[in-house]
Amino acid sequence: MAESELSPLLTRPVNGNVVVTRGKKAFLAKFAFGYVKLANKVDDHYFYWFFESRSSPDSDPFVLWLTGGPGSSSMFALLTENGPCTINPDLTTKFNPYSWNNNANMIWLDQPTGVGFSFGSPADKDYNETNVGENIYWFLQGFLELYPQFEGREFFITGESYGGHYVPAAAHYIWEANKAENQDSELSMINLQGIAIGNGLTNPVIQYAYYQDMNHNRYNITLLTDAAEGQMKVDSVECIRLTRECQLAPRNGTICKVAQECWTDKLIGPFFSANRNNYDIREWCNNSDPDAVCGENPAIKTYLNSVAVQKYLNIDDRAPVWNEDSDEVQSTFTIDGDWSMPFHDFVADLINDDLRVLIYAGDADLMCNWIGNRAWTLDLDWKGKGAFNAAEERAFIAHDPLLPNGSTSIDAGVVRSFENFAFVRVFDAGHMVPMNQPAVALDLINKFLANEAL
Template identity: 55%
Template sequence: MASSKETTPLVKPDPAPATISTKRSRIIKAAIGLTLVLGLVALIVTWVKPTSTATISVAGIASEGGDYVCGTTKNEGGYIKLANKKDGHYFYWFFESKSEPSKDPLVIWLTGGPGGSSMIGLMMENGPCSVLPDLSTKANPYSWNNQANYIWLEQPLDVGFSYGALEDRDVNETNVGENMYWFLQGFIDKHPEFDGREFFITGESYGGHYVPGAAHYIWGQNKLGDAQPGKYRINLQGIAIGNGWVSPVVQFAHNIDMIDNAYNITLMDQTEIAQMRKDTETCVDMVRQCQADLSNSTLCYATQDYCFTTLTIPLTATTKRNPYDIREVCENVRVGTCHGMDYVYDFFNLESVRKYLNVNGGPIREWVEASDIISEAFMVSGDYLMNTEQLVADLLDGGVRVLIYTGDADLMCNWQGNQVWTSALEWSGKQGFNSAAERSFVAHDPLDASAAPSVAGLLRSYDDFTVMRVFNAGHMVPTHQPAASLDMINKFFKNQQF
């Protein structure tokens, strides 16, 4: 039964637009939608290029906050050429901190997928603005750049506006880590004021692979010290992962745990539950076989298909619940009608916006929310089924702070699975972490000192490791708990007690 402490968000976000564009038709992927599994943007769909060639007409692209297209602070969009690639170019949109840009940390956000664009995170979760129906923008007061200089980065290559040669294509988190390091080298070369500045990586969903992979590579490069002449040392301080996909064996094994949820929602009957328990054993065994032989792409792809079909789809097949937020009914999740992204799509395909973001120097192509090509590449490589816990353990033992937070209404990367792998994590502080008492996360609205504090979740914290369950939130915690999540991330950046 839901705890009485599981209160409503401190500040309720504006309801998401319920529009479904008629300008685009949608087709369901023929294969079971594993491009969906880990990122709201990868919604088991393929967006088809608009048939209309009409120009979208809006009254300018100014935002509510003033002269900027998005938000109220100085910002910059553009490309960084990756020195480790033949023709790899990462697109980024950078926003200065609203507080002290000359002192506040530099932070990167990575949306999951694999293949999802971080512009979705920017516009629908924790960025400085959201898109309105007329394609103008509305400032988000709870943007995560309140006390940080923030980069929303489109990666891997060929996601969103990012591009590269065919031989530049990425297939796993090792590629992601190396690219992130070289992106930062190029970005700091362009913005030397960030040389030596505290740096954090944040992300969500498949970010459970991206974020540890990137941080671990940077950490490894930093350990080389003087052996890296002419390169900037990245002052890596911490990573934060929301509703992350980190440990496939553990997390698939605990998909079924959501049948007992805080919202008293019945997802399956007893017969279906019994079948899922059997299917869980089969799935876990198949995942281990794939992990032992990544060269067997047929097995690895079949494993992803089997596990998703038997352990995720049944949880919502009858109830028609949104797998990213079981509090919501979603009649047709397989064609992406739960969360409209049409305004975002149209916004980034405006010629005026593309010009503002300096992307016209890249390939002239349609911007889309998710790349099926990249999703497929990561699936075939077996990366999706690999564990990244050891990378997290190495970072903790190396003095890097780690925050794992999970909205408890999410089925895709549920809070139970995240609690199990974090408790089992083999690092020097394991005993101390598991001995630490679980306590409430009492959130304060960072923008309203008069607002009453609210119990927004439960957490366990020891040394540099904090694991948090967030109440009344699904896969996209900043969307559902804007004030509490901003309080959380600000405290993390400042290394303050939650």
């Protein structure tokens, strides 16, 4: 299949085309996959999987999804969270009626260089968000050259976890490029309208102060002893100090590695004794067993590394073996100091220019918990800060988008919003909200993209 073609949706890629119906509605969509060679790099190739909207592809918005890490493949999210299908243990696929391409034209992208199926020359190695922003901009230029029908379409960047870095960095780069007076007239117009981040790490200095607070949760799960909770609060001061030092001099010796290790050892490590999944405290996890697999899906790796699937996807021979995470990318971004950097100021720039911003967080997640995410949104300096902070927190009532209007009302969380900025705490969800609450996540993103009240 040529990269510029859009083919019918395959729910079983190695077996043929399948049209899946729900009631009288057929959820047939077109898709494309392949590589875009980045014009700004030496020999860098980014792998994408794109799905047209199941509803109105000619008018629905154009949305990019970035999984975090750093170094995690967006193909994992596509096949376990918010993509058109999921993978069964027997490696067959299952149609996902709550895919985010129900009302949006969606790209899932493997980035930075070396993540998932993306690859480049040694000279193309990425180190930080400066690389991320520039690379995503040039990926989009290459993509829109292949599919010019999406140029000028309302465009949003979404992601989760370390996407709290990626998403603001990419959006800010595009925002600045759009404002440049000397922009090349031959470049495609990227009509950036907003960003959405789920359970993100965006402002470490603020967020690090709230890890011990997760010991008091709506699930009545004790995660720390009183002594351990008190010690974590003390240790958070040290981690914040180290993080500030890293931010001031990221390449000064090993300070950034030490700062990140402080987070790992003192703000995350103590929770292991509770034997809970740090990505979803509602799940039991035997953390004392080094071979325990908690929250992972080994079928995804088997599926994406199968000969048949890789042949179908035209995976380049130079691409790495697919892994959910790239240890090399994570190590590089940590040592370079990117992990500890703040990106809330980028968010403020976007909001102040009237772009829409949604921050949401599942409240069963420890890694990038909802309390810290709420804290940095309240701390954010922007033109509407006073009104946002004074706004009443109210119930977030979601509706199943696949059922008739008004037939469902889900007490899904708590929302605070003012004008173009919103924070949503999502109940009964961990680090990956679309996986745990697919109907709620789809309703939330649909309302955000349509600029409807939450």
